[in-house]
Amino acid sequence: MHLLRFDSLPAWVSGVCALWRDRLRMNPALNICLPTGLTPAAVYAELARNVDRGDVSFTRASVFALDEFGGLPADDPGLTRNTLRRQLVSLVDLPSERFHCFDPNGADIEEQCRRYDTAIGRFDLVLLGIGLNGHLGMNEPGSDAGSPTRRVDLHETTIQSSARYFEHGNLPRWGITVGLGPILAAREVWLLATGTAKASVARETVKGEVGLHLPASLLRNHPNCSFFLDSEAGALL
Numbered sequence: 001m002h003l004l005r006f007d008s009l010p011a012w013v014s015g016v017c018a019l020w021r022d023r024l025r026m027n028p029a030l031n032i033c034l035p036t037g038l039t040p041a042a043v044y045a046e047l048a049r050n051v052d053r054g055d056v057s058f059t060r061a062s063v064f065a066l067d068e069f070g071g072l073p074a075d076d077p078g079l080t081r082n083t084l085r086r087q088l089v090s091l092v093d094l095p096s097e098r099f100h101c102f103d104p105n106g107a108d109i110e111e112q113c114r115r116y117d118t119a120i121g122r123f124d125l126v127l128l129g130i131g132l133n134g135h136l137g138m139n140e141p142g143s144d145a146g147s148p149t150r151r152v153d154l155h156e157t158t159i160q161s162s163a164r165y166f167e168h169g170n171l172p173r174w175g176i177t178v179g180l181g182p183i184l185a186a187r188e189v190w191l192l193a194t195g196t197a198k199a200s201v202a203r204e205t206v207k208g209e210v211g212l213h214l215p216a217s218l219l220r221n222h223p224n225c226s227f228f229l230d231s232e233a234g235a236l237l
């Protein structure tokens, strides 16, 4: 795991975006998996500005949403797919048929997940936030390292953390997530963390034991994983 540490949040945003532009230029057909959450929002805003200026393009790329919350109406602004559309997809030149996302209200979730894994093939790049409990996407502690894309129950900490994304108290208790299998099989993985709240789990990820108790720690065995930290998230390292 390469540690990439930045002195400030603006430097962190610029650092992630600079490397993302590089990857898209080197491979315009980049097959990429993207999270939502508070962490990547500024990165998406800057990358959308880069696309607007003509610095880089998504015209040949494919984007897969990392996960989705279940049990909510399709137009809830806090859903992963609506957030990704609002923060990135609708602002860049990605063809709509190459934006892939889950529909938890759809009929056959198992079949949907199977088709998702087939469509993924192999990711060139996966961006991930990190949960306070070390989860990746909705792969909670205890998830199998080879787990496929699937329906999952959310841990209580994840349910409570998700309150930040919703304008109501009807917090989701389950979701659909890209599995640890396709995440760990990606050619490259970037783990993103900012802010003091992530300092402790960042330390645990880098210095603690590698194991299923902390899914993020499994990335230490990945051959090409970078952990992007601002000074606050990296403060205990």
Ligand code: PGA
Pocket (backbone or CB within 6 Å): 036, 037, 038, 039, 040, 129, 130, 131, 132, 135, 136, 137, 161
């Ligand atoms: P956050 O979420 O970016 O909103 O902190 C990260 C996560 O829980 O995976």
